[in-house]
Amino acid sequence: MSTVYANRFAGRAAVITGGASGLGKAVAARIVAEGGQVALWDLDAENLKAVAADIGAAHTVALDVSDEAAVLAAGKSTAEALGRIDILVASAGITGATAPVYEYPTDSWKRVFDINVNGVFYSCKAVVPFMLAGGYGRIVNVASVAGKEGNPNAGAYSASKAAVIGLTKSLGKELATKGVIVNSLTPATFESPILEQLPQSQVDYMRGKIPMGRLGDVHESAAMVCFMASEECSFTTAATFDTSGGRTTF
Template identity: 45%
Template sequence: MTRYLEGQTAIVTGGMRGIGLGIARRLHSAGAQIVIWDLAVDGWDSVANGFEPVMRQAVNVASLASVEAGFKEVVAQQGRVDILVNNAGINGPVTPCWEYPPAAWDQVIAIDLTGVFYCCRTVIPHMRERGYGRIVNVASMAGKDGVQYISGYSAAKAGVIAFTKAAAKELAQDGVLLNCIAPAMVETGLMAEMTPEHIAASKAKIPMGRFLQIEEIANMVTWIAGPECSFTTGFVFDLSGGRATY
């Protein structure tokens, strides 16, 4: 496999499991040195996971102080950060909006949207100074369509899409490209937070008739984060199995 990211450093938030782990593994296979950010980073199994990151840091993306402290340590050790993948997120409750717990709403927005802002705000000055960077934000088809009973998640991911478009325009002449992906439902541990009815309804929306696989997301993200993606910024790359029509 071509190691076209050789020598680059990539931070992947929520990288201990699921989609984040898959993305980190694929970036590593392309030559990147991986920094994992997650709430808990103990219990890493390099044999089972297929690689060893250069750093694993307990970082809470919903805390600006935590993000800034973690990033300072990365730069001190690695000297540079070339790629940021904002993947950390939670689904939140599946319930009508009028019954949505306010505390749960605040938590979903804090992690899924504000966390993206905090990480970008912290990393972008470093990338601008170096004149190069690739940022990939993990949004969702829910952010484009608005999915019933997950209004908090839908709102947060819509915010990620709009933030990506706005920030990308600000960075367009700085050598820093900022894009996002909008996956349909993926087979991950987040399904444990969802009702069987919600899962069935989501699958029914996908013309291919199957769920998205983590490896398919990882392949897309790795291309977006690489040098061949050179004239696309502020874009939403769909992974929808035919669901997206715009």
């Protein structure tokens, strides 16, 4: 486990999408441990309650991030519950089918984009007005090294994460003079429940592309996200931060 910094997030309120598992849960736990308030947004209503109780989250919303109305309503209810929204970590995502592009099932393609791209877009729309009102914000959109390099048999996932990077760069430039910083994380594969959505052959392929020869640990990426979500990240926006074990080349 990485070092916990006392009170780094004191007085700050964060929204974490996909907060009931994986990277979202790890980030939420750290923000709470470092003095912040956290609202967890997740599709898994049952697990959401258990995780919230475990880490001390202040607010929860069970929702599908592809539902714009639900996400916008969650932004309002969270701001009311916490009194403010300073941080968004958009980590909800799915992998989709494993297949070559020319055989890729269209329903899976659309669902991947609904969650991975539209969900990030809706979440940003929901929280940015509250950040602008407060004159401060940090947004971390979780993308992937696949969005930079492309993974074979993962066309929808790769394309969706490239879209997240592009969205992040646009939003970051739009808000650069308004006190709201927007960056994306581009991790290589790390140990996470999302791997259960993939065949072992795909996981082995991705591990083989990492020069360190191992998958990442979720806390390594959580540490990077927490820096990006903190006041320390003050002069970098519209950018990507890598946690790739040497894989990323640009």
